[in-house]
Amino acid sequence: MVxxxxxxxxxxxxxxxxxxxxxxxxxxxxxxxxxxxxxxxxSGAIGIAGLVAILISAHTVSxxxxxxxxxxxxxxxxxxxxxxxxxxxxxxxxxxxxxxxxGLDRFxxxxxxxxxxxxxxxxxxxxLLFLTWGAANQxxxxxxxxxxxxxxxxxxxxxxxxxxxxxxxxxxxxDYLKTYFGPNRxxxxxxVSLIAILALAGWIGSEALASAPGSPAMIGASLLFAxxxxxxxxxxxxxxxxxxxxxWGWALRRRGPPSTSDLTTRGS
Numbered sequence: 001m002v003x004x005x006x007x008x009x010x011x012x013x014x015x016x017x018x019x020x021x022x023x024x025x026x027x028x029x030x031x032x033x034x035x036x037x038x039x040x041x042x043s044g045a046i047g048i049a050g051l052v053a054i055l056i057s058a059h060t061v062s063x064x065x066x067x068x069x070x071x072x073x074x075x076x077x078x079x080x081x082x083x084x085x086x087x088x089x090x091x092x093x094x095x096x097x098x099x100x101x102x103g104l105d106r107f108x109x110x111x112x113x114x115x116x117x118x119x120x121x122x123x124x125x126x127x128l129l130f131l132t133w134g135a136a137n138q139x140x141x142x143x144x145x146x147x148x149x150x151x152x153x154x155x156x157x158x159x160x161x162x163x164x165x166x167x168x169x170x171x172x173x174x175d176y177l178k179t180y181f182g183p184n185r186x187x188x189x190x191x192v193s194l195i196a197i198l199a200l201a202g203w204i205g206s207e208a209l210a211s212a213p214g215s216p217a218m219i220g221a222s223l224l225f226a227x228x229x230x231x232x233x234x235x236x237x238x239x240x241x242x243x244x245x246x247x248w249g250w251a252l253r254r255r256g257p258p259s260t261s262d263l264t265t266r267g268s
Contacts, residue, residue, distance in 0.1 A: 001213065002209075003213050003214055003218065005063070005214050005219070006208070006211070006213055006214045006215065006218035006219055006222060007208060007209075007218065007222050010219050010222035010223045010225075010226060011222060011225070011226040013067070013223070014223055014226035014227055014230065015226060015230065017071075017074060018227075018230050019247065021074065021078060022169070022248060022251075023247075023248045023250060023251035024251065025078060025081050025082055025085065026085075026169045026244075026248055026251040026252060027251040027252075028043075028082060028085075028086075029082065029085035029086055029171045030171050030172075030251070030252060033086075033173065036086040036087075036088070039082055039086060040082060040083060040086060040088055043078060043079045043082035043083070044079055046075045046078065046079060047075055047076045047078070047079025047080070049072075049075060050071070050072040050073065050074070050075025050076040050078075050079070051072065051076055051128075052072070053068050053069065053071060053072030053075065053140070054069050054072040054073060054076070054128060054131070054132065054140035054141070055131060055132075056068070057069040057072065057137055057139075057140070058131070058132045058135040058136070058137050058138070058140070059135055059136055059137065060136070060137060061136045061137055061216050062216055063214075063216055063219055065137050065216070066137060066139050066216045066219045066220045066223070067219070067223075069137050069138075069139040069140035069143075070139055070140065070143055070220075070223050072140045073128070073139070073140040073141070073143035073144040073147075074143065076124060076128075076144060077143075077144060077147050080117070080120060080121055080124065083117070083120070084117045085170075085171055085174065086171075087173055087174060089116050089117050089120055090113060090114060090116060090117050090174075091111075091112050091113045091114050091115040091116050091117065091118075092112050092115060092116070093109060093112035093113045093115075094113065094176065095176055096176045096179040097109050097110065097179040097180045106180075107159070109180070110159055110180040113176075113177060113180060114155070118152075121148050121151075122148070124144065125141070125144055125145045125148050128140060128141040128144050128145075129141050129145065137216075137220075139220045139223065139224070142220075142224060143223070143224065143227060146224060146227055146228065146231070147227070150197070150227075150228070150231035150234070153193045153197070153231075153235070154231075154234060154235060154238070156189065156193075157187075157189050157190050157193055157235065157238055158181050158182065158238065159180065159181070159182055160182045160187050160189055161181070161182025161183045161184065161185045161187055162182070162184070162185070162186070162187075162190055162238040162239065163184055163185065163186050163238070163239050163240075164184070164237065164238055164239060164240060164241055164242060165178075165181045165182075165184065165238065166237065166242060166243055166244050167181075167244075168243060168244035168245050168248075168252055169244045169248065169252070186239065190235065190238060190239055193235055194232060194235045194236065194239075197228060197231050197232040197235060198232050200228055201225055201228040201229050201232060204221055204224050204225040204228055205221075205225045207221045208221035208222045208225050
């Protein structure tokens with residue numbers, strides 16, 4: 001039976017945090033570059049606090065500990081997002097894709113634009129798994145790992161090409177990344193990714209339904225279920241004529257008008 005505290009409330013919390021956190025990060029990274037050092041300092045402090053929250057809650061099994069671990073993972077993730085979107089941690093390549101790059105050469109150039117960021121995410125995921133290995137509450141590590149996998153899937157889809165690669169949340173100083181986006185097309189990767197994510201959501205949802213009513217296990221599974229569904233939704237946005245400004249226009253108002261240049265350097 002569906003429970004308010006065990007199923008519905010965790011989903012509501014996840015959606016609300018996803019909406020407002022995404023908008024806040026977009027707003028911070030769309031401000032004047034002179035504000036970036038302060039944003040990095042504040043987000044770094046929040047990220048460290050999130051790591052502490054995960055460690056504190058790791059050996060406690062209660063509803064509050066589950067939510068604390070969940071919040072901690074999102075705080076650490078937000079730190080990485082701010083670092084990337086401000087340009088502080090991205091990759092050794094910070095220029096547009098060469099016009100003649102194709103195949104593996106194009107992939108190598110694209111990977112170099114994100115290398116440091118991806119390594120930081122992967123190392124953080126490994127660190128969280130190591131620190132909470134065998135702990136009673138591993139929600140924080142699972143949340144971070146899930147976010148990493150979902151984001152990696154979205155990036156790979158955008159690289160090979162999707163029908164709708166909305167870039168309104170991408171700050172102007174990272175415009176060069178658009179030249180690594182694949183052409184506007186539907187490939188086999190997007191539907192396969194979407195089916196796999198929905199299957200994962202179904203499995204996690206069944207675990208939530210099978211858990212004891214109102215238990216911490218039910219809450220943790222419901223949080224992960226909601227996060228996975230949001231990942232599926234973000235992949236669906238890549239196939240539909242969806243603009244980021246439809247949801248986060250309030251966070252993008254400080255930015256100048258989007259670039260109208262036709263980025264013809266996209267590979268095929």
